[in-house]
Amino acid sequence: MPVPSGPPAASRSLLRDDVYRRLRDAIVDGTFLPGEQLKDAELAEWLGVSRTPVREALLRLGASGLVVALPGRSTRVSSIDAPAVRDARDVIAALHAFAVRQITGRLTEDDLDRMRQANDRFAEAVTAGDVDAALTADEEMHRIPITALGNQAVATVLDQFDPLVRRAERLRFTTDGHTSVELHTRLIDLLTTGDPDAAADVAFDIWHTLPTP
Template identity: 70%
Template sequence: MPIPTGRSGVDRSLLRDDVYRRLRDAIVDGTFEPGEQLRDGDLAEWLGVSRTPVREALLRLGASGLVVAVPGRSTAVSTIDPRVVRDARDVIASMHGLAVRETAGKLSVEDVGRMREANHRFAEALRADDLAAALDADDEFHMIPVTALGNRALEAVLEQFGPLVRRAELVRFTLDGRASVERHEQLIGLLSVGDVHGAESVTFDIWHSLPADEPVDE
């Protein structure tokens, strides 16, 4: 869809990380569609910032695979390539598998409670057909073990490739949302009792349930 008209109400003191997050989320939630051109001047005007943080954000988005730059032309939102999503999904699944393997039986009561609360909000968002809220709640749910682990290298990998996978999650939540809620509850129980192998297995199933296996032209 075209860039929304008018200013978005973002303060001019917006940090470059905030610009990156705004553009990333607009791509993930479909505000900017695959193939749509993104001109830094238009984006800067929309966000009420200079072109510099926008250009930096587009470079970061390029590294994540969410946008592609054509020399001498404007940047465009990348198409959803099943092979690329599949590769990113496998990396993300491995990182989350590591996080639950290292935190099973070690999460605080508060962490487990926040996972349950996030999953409750996830379920409520699905019932309300609010996929954006569902994605946010799902992301919060899975990041609790990651944050508890405190592995910065792991977090950096998720930051880079996570948004690419989140676009595919929109399809999964539309088709298979209830199953995701149930898998989340199962994971919480396994983490609580310290079942390392069970938690890792459920995490594998969660991430490999993404619809990323459609045939790809060779």
Template identity: 65%
Template sequence: MPIPPTSPGVDRGLLRDDVYRRLRDAIVDGTFTPGEQLRDLELAAWLGVSRTPVREALLRLAHSGLVLARPGRSTVVSPLDVRAVRDARDVVAAMHELAVREAVPVLTEADLAAMRDANRRFAAAVDSGNVESALRIDDELHGVLVRISGNRALATVLEQFTPTVRRAERLRFGSLRGRASVTRHDELIRLCAAGDVEGAAAVAYDTWHSLPSAGA
């Protein structure tokens, strides 16, 4: 085949998304602490990218409430605000409830097996005090239902507001309270397997809505 005259280059959309995820995760896991100033030039050097995707990522993080961008001044990591966490928690809980309602009628045995396996690994992570793994596997478990729902708008809302909830949730999975999530997951999976849409939706909502707010 003829060689194209120009190189396709790096997908700029993928680059922007990767920079956003790296900065988002660094805020959620505490690498960047509340009140810390974020300078786009320093962040660009750290990530090995230009300043443009960093600036775009900081704008997205501002919309999610993870940073405070003050035009002409500085951009800092947002404090863990009680009201912001509660608002985000309510939205995230409602979205997961909706995901369950849309997913349960079409779940397969393979989907349920994936959720059961995730919960076993989640329990092990909680017991060992591995907060990072617990959060990642929790996303994996609930992500089965989000994916099966096929609702892209729902997934977009969760991507925006879940990081705010996760900052507070780290406190939960780092304590004995994380064991309660294992039990809730078991009940959620049981109800999903039984085709109990209402019951499973209620458990999904309660699972997320029971998360502690900042300072709790």
């Protein structure tokens, strides 16, 4: 679809990371469709920024596999490539399992409560068929142990590959996300009781319930 018209939803003081997140989210939620050409001048006008942060964001999106740049020609939204999604999913699953194993026993009651609340919002969104809300709540819940771990290398790799998987994950939450609700609950229970190996196994399994295209 064309770049949305009208005033940008974000302020003109967007930083580079903000521009990246806006464009990333627009690809993940289907605002920009596979194969659609992305012109930095049009994107800059839409976001109310200069072309420089847009170009930098497109480079990052290319590294994540969300766009494909053809030198001297154009930048287009990538198609959902099954092998690439599987590779990204496997990396994400392994890193979440690693993080959960390391952080079990170290999460605060507030951390665990926030995970429960996010999972409750996720369950409500799945039942209501609100895919955007489900993805937001799911990401929030999984981000809590990652943030608590404080391993910047893990966070950086997840930030790179997570959007590729999230785009495919929309398909699952469109059809059935109730299995994820149950697995989330099991994960939180294991984190609460302090069983790192079992928690890591569940964290790993959560990501492998994702059907690849």
